[in-house]
């Protein structure tokens with residue numbers, strides 16, 4: 511039996527880890543608690559993020575064997591969606607337990623999963639992906655290292671490729687626990703390293719306390 515809410519447990523683990531100078535270690539602790547059944551599985555989503563699915567349909571996105579990556583992929587629903595669109599998709603996450611669950615859930619799907627750190631991506635991922643999808647990842651990180659993570663997401667995009675960012679949107683409030691929603695300046699910061707903005711949307715989703723979202727698309731010219 512779980513004690514339920516992974517969210518308060520995440521807040522506790524994040525506060526403790528960040529106070530100790532470790533900004534990413536708590537994700538593994540939280541997912542490992544989910545695997546052990548101590549809390550519900552965090553960020554447990556079996557369908558693509560609705561703003562990703564809507565964008566893909568609107569833009570008529572098809573993979574046609576091109577490479578895609580999902581940063582901070584968690585349990586893999588968005589990476590699986592991209593595989594379904596015909597991409598050769600990689601999902602990576604800093605939390606080993608999340609990657610194990612993603613592999614177990616989607617065995618045989620063709621999606622590749624890897625443990626990887628956005629703050630130190632392997633050299634062969636740089637400028638390597640035709641589509642990079644970043645869904646509610648960076649707002650779970652404080653500053654620093656948030657800016658480094660933002661810039662590194664953009665560095666994954668290949669020449670001619672696309673970056674799609676879906677993130678919590680700041681309304682200017684002070685946020686005490688994660689997620690720390692992104693400001694417009696932080697969204698603009700994705701557009702470094704030669705990426706150019708295509709469309710930056712300010713959206714509102716249904717339900718919950720924090721309903722403001724960014725959906726931002728960038729392109730790297732050839």
Ligand SMILES: C[S@@+](CC[C@H](N)C(=O)[O-])C[C@H]1O[C@@H](n2cnc3c(N)ncnc32)[C@H](O)[C@@H]1O
Pocket residue numbers: 534537538553554555559581582583584585602603604605608626627628629645646647650651659
């Ligand atoms: C808010 S959760 C969202 C998970 C998933 N993207 C989703 O939408 O369900 C943030 C995710 O980012 C991952 N993450 C945080 N920092 C990371 C880093 N430096 N490198 C890779 N993944 C990271 C966490 O482990 C976690 O799975």
